[in-house]
Amino acid sequence: MTGLIVRDLHAWYEKSHVLQGVDVQVQRGQTVAILGRNGAGKTTTLRSIMGLVHAQGTITFDGNPLSELATHEIARRGLALVPENRAVFTTLDVQENLSIAFRKGSPWTPDAAAELFPSLKRRWKSAAGRLSGGEQQMLAIARALMTNPSLLLLDEPTEGLAPVIVDELVQLMLSLKARGLTILLVEQSIQVCRAVADTHAILDEGRVVWTGTTASLSSSGEVLAKHLTLENA
Ligand SMILES: Nc1ncnc2c1ncn2[C@@H]1O[C@H](COP(=O)(O)OP(=O)(O)OP(=O)(O)O)[C@@H](O)[C@H]1O
Ligand SMILES: [Mg+2]
Structure with missing residues (x-):
C-alpha cells in the first residue's frame, strides 16, 4: 500500500x-x-x-x-504538520509568512495559495497576529503547503x-x-x-x-x- x-x-x-x-x-x-x-x-x-x-x-x-x-x-x-496552536509568525504579514516557508521547486507558491485562499488574499499585507482565528488557521495550512507536502x-x-x-x-x-x-x-x-x-x-x-x-x-x-x-x- x-x-x-x-x-x-x-x-x-x-x-x-x-x-x-x-x-x-x-x-x-x-x-x-x-x-x-x-x-x-x-x-x-x-x-x-x-x-x-x-x-x-x-x-x-x-x-x-x-x-x-x-x-x-x-x-x-x-509530511507536513499544521499544529494545534497554528504557529504563524505574528509580526510578519501573510505574504511574508508564506514566502519564508516556500520551498524552491514547490508548485505551491504564495501566489498559488492566494488563489486557493481568497480570505488570505484580502489580508495579504496584514500582520498574521492581526488575523482572525479562522484566517490564522488558513495561513497555517497555506504555510504547510509551501513545502509541497x-x-x-x-x-x-x-x-x-x-x-x-x-x-x-x-x-x-x-x-x-x-x-x-x-x-x-x-x-x-x-x-x-x-x-x-x-x-x-x-x-x-x-x-x-x-x-x-x-x-x-x-x-x-x-x-x-x-x-x-x-x-x-
Ligand atoms: N508535554 C507533555 N508532558 C506531559 N504530559 C503530556 C504532554 N502533552 C500531553 N500530555 C498528556 O498526554 C495525554 C495525551 O495528550 P494529547 O495532547 O496527545 O491529547 P489530545 O487527544 O490531543 O487532546 P486534546 O483534544 O486536548 O488536544 C494527555 O493525558 C496529556 O495530559
Ligand atoms: Mg490535541
Whole structure:
C-alpha cells in the first residue's frame, strides 16, 4: 500500500504511557480522521509521526521507514504538520509568512495559495497576529503547503471557529483532497469528519478502539457515546 502506515505506536511523557499501541493507516489520496476526547492522545500521535515526540513502533510512508528520522528529514519526505496552536509568525504579514516557508521547486507558491485562499488574499499585507482565528488557521495550512507536502497532518483545524468558517475549511480540505493530497485529520467535530474523511479512527486512552467508513460511523451511535464527549457525538 502506498501512503502512511503506523503500527503499534507507543509514546511516553516521563513515566506516563500515553500512546499504547496506536495503529493507523492512510492510503495515498485518502483522508482519514482521528477522533477522540481531550487527552486521548491525538496530538501525540501526530507529533510522533513527525518525529517531535520520542516514540516506539513502526511508521512507514510509501514503504520507507520514518521512525528513526529527524523531523526535518521526515518533512523532506513529504509530511507536513499544521499544529494545534497554528504557529504563524505574528509580526510578519501573510505574504511574508508564506514566502519564508516556500520551498524552491514547490508548485505551491504564495501566489498559488492566494488563489486557493481568497480570505488570505484580502489580508495579504496584514500582520498574521492581526488575523482572525479562522484566517490564522488558513495561513497555517497555506504555510504547510509551501513545502509541497504529499501528506498533510492537521491538528483540530476547526477548533473554536464559527460555523461559517468551519464550512470554509471543510471546502478547503475537500479541494486539497481533490488535488491529490493525502490528509490525516484530527478533529473533535463529527460533522467535519463525516464531510471530509473516507475512514475514521476513534482514539481512546492511547489506543484506536474503532475504525470504519463514514456510513458505519453514522450507524455507530453507541461507539460514539462511549468514546467521545456527548457534545461532539
Ligand atoms: N508535554 C507533555 N508532558 C506531559 N504530559 C503530556 C504532554 N502533552 C500531553 N500530555 C498528556 O498526554 C495525554 C495525551 O495528550 P494529547 O495532547 O496527545 O491529547 P489530545 O487527544 O490531543 O487532546 P486534546 O483534544 O486536548 O488536544 C494527555 O493525558 C496529556 O495530559
Ligand atoms: Mg490535541
